[in-house]
Amino acid sequence: MLLCDIGNTSYHFYDGVHEKKEDAATFDPRTLKEKVYYICVNPAVLQKLSPLANWVNLERHVDRSRYYETMGIDRIMACEAIKSGIIIDAGSAITVDKVQDGRFMGGFIYPGVRAMEQTYKNISSALDYSFNYKVDLDKMPKNSQDAISYGYLKPLQAEVLSHNTELILTGGDASKLACVFPRATIDELLLFGGMQKIIQRAKLC
């Protein structure tokens, strides 16, 4: 069974054993003849896939009424994957979603690493630094690089830890945030777990 999570920049495939990525702009989905179960937040790719009979959009099999209208299908699929906890999906945005006993409790959106570094740089050239992930988050900083690193990481940590629940880190920047959430489980295949549950529940195969 081939699964595919399609974002703004790439197709992320997983067959239960191996994963691979293809560029969203250049990959031709017609080259695949087997059945592919997918989710997609990329409108241009969605249009390409809709006439292809072997590409099955799992979004149609999700009970969207349990979430909110404009919530991305990738966030929904991550929520479907767990029973209780907070999912921190670190990509171009960091989405933080809470699930309790299988129920979506709400979520928020924080800027991703690259977006936030750019933000500080745009405010002032004096703030043009990469983040220091080793900054001591237990002590207010006394230099510019740490002042923005702490400013980005500590508020997120303080809010997330206040919920006092299990944490799951996923997304391309999950490993960068691992030192901010040392007790979190890193699961880069989390969304695929949600997709597999949907397939089973809808008896698609």
Added chain:
Amino acid sequence: MLLCDIGNTSYHFYDGVHEKKEDAATFDPRTLKEKVYYICVNPAVLQKLSPLANWVNLERHVDRSRYYETMGIDRIMACEAIKSGIIIDAGSAITVDKVQDGRFMGGFIYPGVRAMEQTYKNISSALDYSFNYKVDLDKMPKNSQDAISYGYLKPLQAEVLSHNTELILTGGDASKLACVFPRATIDELLLFGGMQKIIQRAKLC
């Protein structure tokens, strides 16, 4: 006694009773003949002021060793103004600085309102909203506008409140953040208080 706090966009004057602002790009400081005590984070204006004998740069009278090397003089002056507490100075960046018994304990930098709205918009057109300052920060949100409003405001609130100390709000966007920190004192003239202390201590008048 005329005081002036010069930022990237304006001269902010205060004579002990009235305040007024002048555009940093167009105001000609030579038009003022009286003595002006100032601080300035704007390099172009600093160059214009340095040959003018009646403009006194208070930065020379500050003990910088109590702070860190690249810390802006505006942040330092705000710290000089208080004995203990956290200063939240909400401008193009939000600087958060902690002072305890007159000692600077460190500080961090969070993006300002306009910078952060732009960041979300740049990540995705689906996140192009103004912040909702009335968002309920006690409940994870279930719509896109609140998901970014909470994502911007709640982490900052969680981190700042964790220090459990007195809060002083200042800067152009202080009133916007008042609902996030309802127990904070708003003091838009805070920096001038710091400047007055420096003038007294250095016996400048």
